[in-house]
Amino acid sequence: MRKPPDPMTASQRTLQNKVAKVCQLFEENVGEIDHPTTADPLASLVETLLSHNTNDRNRDIAFKNLLETYPDWEAVHHAPHEELAQVVRVAGLNRQKAKRIQELLAYVKETHGEYTADFLREMTFEEAVEELGHLKGMGFKTIAVVMCFTLGVDVFPVDTHVHRLSKRIGFVPEKYDAVKTFKAMRPLVPEGKSYQFHLHLITHGRQVCHARKPKCEECFVREHCLYYFQNNRN
Numbered sequence: 001m002r003k004p005p006d007p008m009t010a011s012q013r014t015l016q017n018k019v020a021k022v023c024q025l026f027e028e029n030v031g032e033i034d035h036p037t038t039a040d041p042l043a044s045l046v047e048t049l050l051s052h053n054t055n056d057r058n059r060d061i062a063f064k065n066l067l068e069t070y071p072d073w074e075a076v077h078h079a080p081h082e083e084l085a086q087v088v089r090v091a092g093l094n095r096q097k098a099k100r101i102q103e104l105l106a107y108v109k110e111t112h113g114e115y116t117a118d119f120l121r122e123m124t125f126e127e128a129v130e131e132l133g134h135l136k137g138m139g140f141k142t143i144a145v146v147m148c149f150t151l152g153v154d155v156f157p158v159d160t161h162v163h164r165l166s167k168r169i170g171f172v173p174e175k176y177d178a179v180k181t182f183k184a185m186r187p188l189v190p191e192g193k194s195y196q197f198h199l200h201l202i203t204h205g206r207q208v209c210h211a212r213k214p215k216c217e218e219c220f221v222r223e224h225c226l227y228y229f230q231n232n233r234n
C-alpha cells in the first residue's frame, strides 16, 4: 500500500508530469517490463547487503559462495566472523559485510524467533524502515530494493544511475544527495511504475547516459532533459 500523497504545489505537479512523460517514453521506446514473482526476503536482504559498493557479478559470486558453504541461515549466523568474511571476500568490504549479515540474522532470530524476513510481506515501506532501519547497512536504498524487487511494493529505489539521471534530466536539483532524491521521487513516479522505471533508468545509465560522456545525440529523452538543454544552448 502506498502512503497517501501530501497535497502538491504547482511546481511539483509540473515535475510529476515531466516524470510521467519520461516514464512513458521509456515504455514506448524500450518496452514494458514484467515484475518477477516474489522471492525470499531474507535472502534478498543478505544479497543486497553484499551488493554495496560492488558490481552485480561479484555480488552474485559472493552470494553463491555463501549458499554453497553454509546449509542454512543459522549456520551463517554462528559462523566464525573471519571465516564468513573470507567466504564473501569477492564482494569487497568483506569483514564489514560479514558483520552486517550476522547482525541482521541475529536481529530477525531474536525479534521474530526464526530466520525469516517474511514479516516484511505485510509491511509498508515506512514500516519496513522502522523495523530494520536501525541496523547497519539497512538504509533507504537497501530496504527499497528488497521491498520493490522481492516483494513487489511500489517504491522507487535510487541507486547511483537513477540518482545521476534524476539530476541530469531535472527531476531533482543537482545538489540533492541520494536520500533527498529518494524522498523527492517517491510522490513523482507514476503509480505502479516504480520497478519498471527504476530498471529503465539503470539500463539507460549503463548504455547511454554514462557518468563521464553521456551519448545525448542517441537519447530519446533529450527533449525533456535539463542537462541536454543546458549544454546545447546557442
Ligand code: SF4
Binding pocket: 165, 168, 169, 208, 209, 210, 214, 215, 216, 217, 219, 220, 221, 222, 225, 226, 227, 228
Ligand atoms: S539527453 Fe543526455 S544527459 Fe539527458 S538523459 Fe539523455 S544521455 Fe542523459
